[in-house]
Amino acid sequence: MNWRRALSVALLCLLLTGRVAGAQTDEWRVAIYPVLGWVPLGIGIDVEVPPGNGAGNGGAGEIIDGRFDGAFLGGFSASKGRFRVDADLVWAAVGGDRLELPRLTVDADLVYGHGMVGVMVAPEWYVTGGVRRLALKYDIRFGDQPTFERDPGVWDPLIGVGWHKSGDKVSWHATFEGGGFGAGSDVDLGASLRLDWRPLSHFGLTAGYNFLYFKVSDEALNRAFTVKQTLHGPLLGIGFYF
Numbered sequence: 001m002n003w004r005r006a007l008s009v010a011l012l013c014l015l016l017t018g019r020v021a022g023a024q025t026d027e028w029r030v031a032i033y034p035v036l037g038w039v040p041l042g043i044g045i046d047v048e049v050p051p052g053n054g055a056g057n058g059g060a061g062e063i064i065d066g067r068f069d070g071a072f073l074g075g076f077s078a079s080k081g082r083f084r085v086d087a088d089l090v091w092a093a094v095g096g097d098r099l100e101l102p103r104l105t106v107d108a109d110l111v112y113g114h115g116m117v118g119v120m121v122a123p124e125w126y127v128t129g130g131v132r133r134l135a136l137k138y139d140i141r142f143g144d145q146p147t148f149e150r151d152p153g154v155w156d157p158l159i160g161v162g163w164h165k166s167g168d169k170v171s172w173h174a175t176f177e178g179g180g181f182g183a184g185s186d187v188d189l190g191a192s193l194r195l196d197w198r199p200l201s202h203f204g205l206t207a208g209y210n211f212l213y214f215k216v217s218d219e220a221l222n223r224a225f226t227v228k229q230t231l232h233g234p235l236l237g238i239g240f241y242f
Contacts, residue, residue: 003143007048007121016030020071022084026080026081027080027200028078028079028080028242029078029079029080029166029241029242030076030077030078030107030241030242031075031076031077031078031139031196031239031240031241031242032075032076032187032239032240032242033073033074033075033076033088033206033237033238033239033240034074034237034238034240035074035237035238036072036073036075036206036235036236036237037071037072037073037235037236037237038071038072038073038090038092038210038232038233038234038235039068039071039230039233039234039235040066040068040071040092040094040231041068041233041234042062042066042230042231042232042233043063043066043067043068043094043095043096043230043231043234044062044066044228044229044230044231045063045066045094045095045096045106045108045227045228045229045230046060046061046223046226046227046228046229047057047060047061047104047106047138047140047225047226047228048063048225048226048227049140049142049148049222049225050224050225051223052180057142057145058148059096059102059104059142060146061098061102061142062098062104063095063096063097063098063104063106064096064097064098064099064100065096065097065098065099066094066095067092067094067095067096067097068094069093069094069095070091070092070093071090071091071092071093071094072090072091072092073088073089073090073091073210073237074088074089075087075088075089076088079164080182080190081120082115082119083118083119084117084118084119084120084126084128084162084164085115085116085117086115086116086117086118086128086162086175087113087114087115087116088113088114089111089112089113089114090110090111090112090114091107091109091110091111092109092110092112092231093107093109093110094110094231094241095108095110096105096181098104101143102142102143103141103142103143104140104141104142105140105141106138106139106140106141107138107139107140108136108137108138108139109136109137110134110136110229110231111134111135111136112132112133112134112135112136113132113133114130114131114132114133114158114190115130115131115132115160116128116130116160116162116175116177117129117130118162121158124163124164124165125140125161125162125163126162126163126164127159127160127161127165128158128159128160128161128162128175128176128177129157129158129159129160130157130158130177131155131156131157131158132155132156132158132179132186132188132190133153133154133155133156133182134152134153134154134155134156134185134188134214134216134226135151135153136151136152136153136216136227137149137150137151138150138151138225138227139184139204150218150225152216152218152225154180154184154185154216155183155184156179156180156181156183156184156185156214157179157180157181157183157184158177158178158179158188158190159177159178159179160175160176160177160178160190161175161176162174162175162176163175168198169197169198169199170195170196170197170198171195171196171197171198172193172194172196173192173193173194173195173196173208174191174192174193174194175190175191175192176190176191177189177190177191178190180214180215185215185216186215186216186218187213187214187215188213188214189212189213189214190210190211190213191210191211192208192209192210192211193208193209194206194207194208194209194235195207195208196239196241198239198241201241202237202240202241202242203239203240203241204237204238204239204241205236205237205238206235206237206238206239207234207235207236207237208234208235209232209233209234209235210231210232210233210234210235211230211231211232212229212230212231212232213229213230213231214228214229215227215228215229216229
């Protein structure tokens with residue numbers, strides 16, 4: 001009876017220990033990035049404007065001198081076990097000019113919301129899927145023609161991969177995704193590399209590099225407007241970790 005009782009107690013302790021360990025590894029790990037500054041150093045905008053309807057003869061061209069007016073990026077991530085969720089919200093006001101004739105001036109406002117769900121397929125590696133909502137506004141002027149305005153909005157399905165290496169003080173995050181597939185944008189590509197440094201258990205700094213490229217075709221009244229836009233540059237911000 002004594003050895004049976006001892007064995008039962010040992011098995012019970014082992015079971016409870018396993019449950020505690022499992023609960024520790026399966027706890028939600030949450031990061032909130034309320035303040036991230038993004039500085040797009042590389043700005044490329046290539047537009048094709050249809051003629052007619054008070055917009056002159058239209059035209060096509062690419063800006064030469066990029067112009068940055070401001071940008072903000074905020075983010076959120078949560079992981080538990082094999083699953084991970086990442087989301088962010090971006091605003092960027094950019095533009096540019098081409099001085100040679102015909103002169104081209106572009107002003108653009110970009111707002112996007114972006115959410116991805118990942119499943120771990122190997123240690124630190126995730127296959128991801130999600131969606132990006134792009135809300136765009138363009139003011140375009142060719143030479144002396146009237147200003148052409150268009151504000152397309154699209155929903156882009158996305159698939160990608162993510163690499164997330166977590167440590168006690170330092171964590172690395174790298175992602176790549178592509179999509180659009182004609183369902184929203186013709187092409188939608190995004191990538192980022194970021195380092196989180198946590199000098200305190202619930203507070204830290206994050207820094208990295210962010211890249212976005214998309215091609216959008218928007219047709220109204222049988223007149224197609226096409227834009228290709230590239231934004232890439234460093235980001236820096238703070239994070240709260242729970």
